[in-house]
Amino acid sequence: MAKPLRILHCFRSPIGGIFRHVRDLAEEHSKAGHEVGILCDSMTGGDYEEELFDDISPFLSLGLTRIPIARSAGLADAATLWSGYKTIKNLRPDVLHGHGAKGGVLARVIGSALRVNRYRVARVYTAHGGSLHFSRSSLAGLLVHWSERRLERLTDALIFICNFERQAYEKKIGVPTIRSQLIYNGIGERDFRPIPTRSDSVHFIYVGMLRDLKGPDLFVDAFARTERRVGRPLSALMIGDGPDREKYETMMVERGLGRRIGMLPAMRIDEAFAMSRNIVVPSRAESMPYIVLEALAASKAVIATRVGGIPEALGRTSAGLAEPDDADDLARVMAESITEPGWQERAMPQVKAIQSVFSATVMARDVLKLYNEILGFPVDI
Known part of the structure; x- marks a missing residue:
């Protein structure tokens, strides 16, 4: 032994x-x-x-x-x-x-x-x-x-x-x-369960550290561009803590988005995931982020930049991938996710496939x- x-x-x-x-x-x-x-x-x-x-x-x-x-x-x-x-x-x-x-x-x-x-x-x-x-x-x-x-x-x-x-x-x-x-x-067996979306959910959420490397500024920029693409006001939340929080708050106010993008402190992941069907991961650099694995295990749609090991989880040709550091391309994917019927089913890998590897x-x-x-x-x- x-x-x-x-x-x-x-x-x-x-x-x-x-x-x-x-x-x-x-x-x-x-x-x-x-x-x-x-x-x-x-x-x-x-x-x-x-x-x-x-x-x-x-x-x-x-x-x-x-x-x-x-x-x-x-x-x-x-x-x-x-x-x-x-x-x-x-x-x-x-x-x-x-x-x-x-x-x-x-x-x-x-x-x-x-x-x-x-x-x-x-x-x-x-x-x-x-x-x-x-x-x-x-x-x-x-x-x-x-x-x-x-x-x-x-x-x-x-x-x-x-x-x-x-x-x-x-x-x-x-x-x-x-x-x-x-x-x-x-991730553990307990992570592989669908998390229902609340009735007062928003269109998109960002969950993670509030620092430029993780791309919260790209999220804010892409959100504004997504609204222009779909031609109507949308809603979003940024959930997390970090050294650049005030900078992003100022950015939202200056762009007139303060009422449509809310900010909440870090919380348990199941609570965060209940707030939206769409999880946006706009990182400029990553290795293999847990947020992507957790979101897929919870049967959420993941919209992410093509950085680090993210394509190894989503699939290298996934429609959920946007070009790095490109708010316009990120907005394109965000718009598709809420306007195209069946987008999540086509773009996301099967939960069993994620469970077998990760x-x-x-x-x-x-x-x-x-x-x-x-x-x-x-x-x-």
Whole structure:
């Protein structure tokens, strides 16, 4: 029988897809008899995230550790590494799994420091887009990609959550010199259920972080263009929190859309999905966003930009895909979704097809198998 493992997940921001990914792994691995913990930033998140921590706490036998982790690289990182090292050393994990750029640095640097002291620990890294979103032509991108290459020396395995992420890594950083594996993001069985739309629903919703990378400004612009295309007023909601909220509020007021696009704070996904049949994902960059998988599992229509791994979920020729950073093309798809009869049935993949590929059970099983193989333990899981 496989040995129970002590697994610690390190990441910066307890918001969005990375947080969802870690929660799913923690729950699945805890139920399989392993001890799991989380180390993340103490300065990010609000009431909604606290509710999510409450949900996952029964599965965190190694506890929840929150320390200040700055978003940008700087001198504060030295204090973060030292604080993280002391905490992690006391927890004595078998596996340090870093998620995102900052989480990847913490897990790999601290894991390597523990190894210097002859402590055996597996060092695993999943980028979740992160550093791969940087341009190769920018100075910041060159530094970040150079750092990622150097950090391979401190890594036992890379996990890619979609083919796009693997290809982006090979293009921007290079073919991995260490073990790497594709393990798709997955969602649980409870996510695969239709969510009825409320009687007071709106035509479109945006759900996610309020920052330019995710495209809320494109959503506002495309909404206005969609109204012009269909020749009538429409309704929408933007649901989420983030650093650019006031900017988008101002943008809506200046365009006279303040009464037709509402704004609500982050909430549970089933509550958000009940507010519309159409989920718009206007991102400028993505890896494999959970919002797309969750919406498809809930039998919603997804209108998204052709970025990251989204075409791997929707289908590369899906009518739900718009060109990136193109509000007019996004508006074209939005208009088609509410004017063409049977559009959703034609444009969206079958729920069973999504369930067969993007399963949390399969994801957790394959990740656990990788942990055990790195450590040289039996893999009869």
